[in-house]
Amino acid sequence: MRPPRVDGATVATDQGPARLRTHAPAGPWPPRPSCQVVLGHGAGGSLDARSPDLDALAAGLPDLGVRVVLVDQPWRVAGRRVAPAPARLDLAWRQVLDALPRDLPLVVGGRSAGARVACRTATDTGAVAVLALAFPLHPPGRPERSRGLELLGAGLPTLVVQGRSDAFGRPDELPAGPGLWVAPVDGDHSLRADPPAVLAAVAAFLREQGWTDAQTVPPAG
Numbered sequence: 140m141r142p143p144r145v146d147g148a149t150v151a152t153d154q155g156p157a158r159l160r161t162h163a164p165a166g167p168w169p170p171r172p173s174c175q176v177v178l179g180h181g182a183g184g185s186l187d188a189r190s191p192d193l194d195a196l197a198a199g200l201p202d203l204g205v206r207v208v209l210v211d212q213p214w215r216v217a218g219r220r221v222a223p224a225p226a227r228l229d230l231a232w233r234q235v236l237d238a239l240p241r242d243l244p245l246v247v248g249g250r251s252a253g254a255r256v257a258c259r260t261a262t263d264t265g266a267v268a269v270l271a272l273a274f275p276l277h278p279p280g281r282p283e284r285s286r287g288l289e290l291l292g293a294g295l296p297t298l299v300v301q302g303r304s305d306a307f308g309r310p311d312e313l314p315a316g317p318g319l320w321v322a323p324v325d326g327d328h329s330l331r332a333d334p335p336a337v338l339a340a341v342a343a344f345l346r347e348q349g350w351t352d353a354q355t356v357p358p359a360g
Contacts, residue, residue, distance in 0.1 A: 149216075152234040154227055158211035159235070162197040164204050173204040174350040175243040176270065177236060179212060179253030182222055192250055192272050192300070195334035196341055203342055203351045206243060210235055212253075222252065225259065232256050236264045244350055251275050251307070251328065255286065258293040268348055269297040270341055273328050276308025287314040294318075298344040300337050302326040320344060 149156045178193055197207045213231050214222055222228060236247070247257040248270030261269050271293075277284045290299070291314055300322045301310045310323035322340035326332025345351045 150235050150238040152213050152231040154223065154231040155213035155217050157213050157231060157235045158216050160197075160209045160211075162201050162207040162209070164201045164206065173243070174246055174267075174345065175206045175208065175239070176200060176246045176248065176345075177208045177210060177239065178247075178270065178272075179210050179232065179249030179256055180215070181249070181251035181253055181273070190250055191334040192330040192337045195338045199338040200342065200345075203345070205345065205351055208239065210249075210253075225256075228256050229260050232260055233264060236260075241265070246270060246345070246350060248272065250330070254299075255289060258289055258297070261297075262294040266295060268344075268350065269293045269295050270344070271297060271299045272337065273302060273305060273330050274299050274308065274313070275328075276312055279306040282308075282312065285314075290314065291316045291319065296320075296348055298322060298341065300324060300330065300340050302328060302330055302332070 148159045150159060178196065180190060180193070193209060197209055200207050212228065245264065245266045246268045247261055247264060247266040248254060249257050250272040252275065254271035254274045257269050258271060271290065274290055276286055296318045298320045299313055301308065301313060303310060303323050303325060305328045307328050310321050313321050324330065324333050324336040324340065330337055
């Protein structure tokens with residue numbers, strides 16, 4: 140596996156600056172990027188707090204010709220512990236996406252709360268697909284408070300990578316609908332148990348949707 144080229148930047152939003160970390164394919168493999176995947180963190184996450192699922196995608200997808208952009212939302216950059224209301228979250232997310240280059244097909248997503256933001260805004264951002272990692276279907280122990288309609292409302296091909304013992308919703312609890320794929324993996328809501336399985340599920344989805352044609356990673360060295 141070749142190390143990706145990593146670039147950092149900030150983007151101004153109405154909620155304050157967002158911070159980006161871009162993991163780009165490094166030459167000479169692959170010959171050209173195939174799509175851009177933009178991912179947000181969860182309610183307690185940030186670029187400085189390790190998220191094994193996001194880290195696995197940032198490290199592995201560039202080998203398949205995928206540019207990965209990890210986003211620190213403005214409230215985390217400002218050091219706040221509690222996220223703002225969904226409308227403000229969504230506005231800042233749209234403004235970040237508006238500032239990114241659109242030279243490649245855009246796939247949006249994130250883990251947990253970041254997946255909710257991506258689903259809520261997917262259809263008006265020009266995205267082609269959604270990656271929902273550990274989608275919080277309901278609060279633990281409260282299945283009656285389902286967010287299934289939010290997930291189905293993404294309106295685009297959507298992959299949900301869900302831990303088999305996730306207290307926020309097991310894979311078999313997720314709703315069925317057209318354009319929705321579910322990839323069960325071992326572990327709980329953190330998706331720490333098997334990051335390579337998360338990467339494999341996302342890579343397979345991107346291939347099936349035609350957003351990468353790379354079948355194997357390049358040889359090391």
